[in-house]
Amino acid sequence: MVVFDKLKEALKKTRELFKPIKENKNLDAIEEILLSADIGVGLTQHLIKQIKESNSQNFVFALRENLIKILSCPYQTTPELVKPTIIMIVGVPGSGKTTTIAKLANYFQKRDLRVLISASDTYRAAAAKQLGIWAERVNAEIVWSSPGQDPGAVTYDALSKAQAHNFDIVLIDTAGRLHTRKDLMEEAKKIKRVCQKFRANAPDEIWLVLDANFGQNGIAQARIFHQELNLTGLIVTKLDGTAKGGIIVPIVWELKLPVRFIGIGEGLDDLEEFDSHQYIAALIEQ
Ligand SMILES: Nc1nc2c(ncn2[C@@H]2O[C@H](COP(=O)(O)OP(=O)(O)O)[C@@H](O)[C@H]2O)c(=O)[nH]1
Ligand SMILES: [Mg+2]
Structure with a gap:
């Protein structure tokens, strides 16, 4: 299946919510639809205002243009590629971090980059095993840990190994931390500090994995992670099978963070680079 068809298939339920927009020529109805599709009150009002100000009779066109504008903003440029590029993956339990790390390892290796995975989730006994x-399956190397081991030490080992053996990318899996639990957030900060000790501007990326099903709660979650860790991007998972796929727009709008990848299934190939034009085209037909 070509990439766009796969995306369209995954976003089927979300698209259903946006569908009536096409038939509606009245802004009140469009407002209702946006609210029902997890766009949120603040952003919906902003969009309606933008559509009005555009003076366009084609509301759908004006809406699409504005959505793409929000999602395409180059809020951050990708830093220069250094070796090893250190990517830390954070998020609450069950959001899809470990699965996403496997998908990312697969993605980078297909591009001839050597990937080392750091099993820095030492909180849950089964975590390292699942990662293993x-x-x-993706034939990526891993630096193991045992339950209860200091995640900072595991991370440092992985970074040293990556440097010594000339790896291109290190993917750091971390424990699922509830953003309300201070101690667990502190652990993420500690892993970040270990990276900084290794190289001053590391980690090069800190990506938050967000389950699309969190809906509006995902925004609050992302805000806290961003405050604490200074994220560089987002990965939104489980867009397949949810009707809450619209949530990407208010998250980007509020946090001014780019979505790097999206998860659209449980398999290794169910990860796509985020493309704002394709995403909007898959949600709102012209
Ligand atoms: N449908 C679907 N399931 C996913 C996706 N990403 C992860 N999952 C599932 O979500 C569950 C939790 O994933 P896991 O990687 O263990 O989450 P972690 O606790 O954050 O490491 C697993 O059953 C995964 O198969 C996705 O994009 N789509
Ligand atoms: Mg995990």
Whole structure:
């Protein structure tokens, strides 16, 4: 299946919510639809205002243009590629971090980059094992940890190994931390500090994995992670099978963070680079 068709298929339920927009020529109805599609009150009002100000009779066109504008903003440029590029993956339990790391390892290796995975989730006993199964499947190397081990030490080992053996990318899996639990957030900060000790401007990326099903709650979650860790991007997972796929727009609008990848299934190939034009085209037909 070509990439766009796969995306369209995954976003089917969300698209259903946006569908009536096409038939509606009245802004009140469009407002209702946007609210029902997890766009949120603030952003919906902003969009309606933009559509009015555009003086366009084609509301759907004006809406699409504005949505793409919000999602395409180059809020941050990708830093120069250094070796190893250190990418830390954070998020609450069950959001899809470990699965996404396996998908990312697969993605980078297909581009001939050598990937080392750091099993820095030492909180949950089964975590390293799950990661190990994935790593084997994608044939990526992993630096193991045992439950209860200091995640900072595991991370440092992985970074040293990556440097010594000339890896291109290190993917750091972290424990699922509830953003309300201060201690667990502190652990993420500690892993970040370990990276900084290794190289002053590391980690090069800190990506928050967000489950699309969180809906509006995902925004609050992302805000806290961003405050604490200074994120460089987002990965939104489980867009397949949810009707809450619209949530990407208010998250980007509020946090001014780019979505780097999206997860559209449980398999290794169910990860796509985020493309704002394709995403909007898949949600709102012209
Ligand atoms: N449908 C779907 N399921 C996903 C996706 N990403 C992760 N999952 C599932 O979400 C569950 C939790 O994933 P896991 O990677 O263990 O989350 P973690 O606790 O954040 O490491 C697993 O059952 C995954 O298969 C996705 O994009 N789509
Ligand atoms: Mg995990």
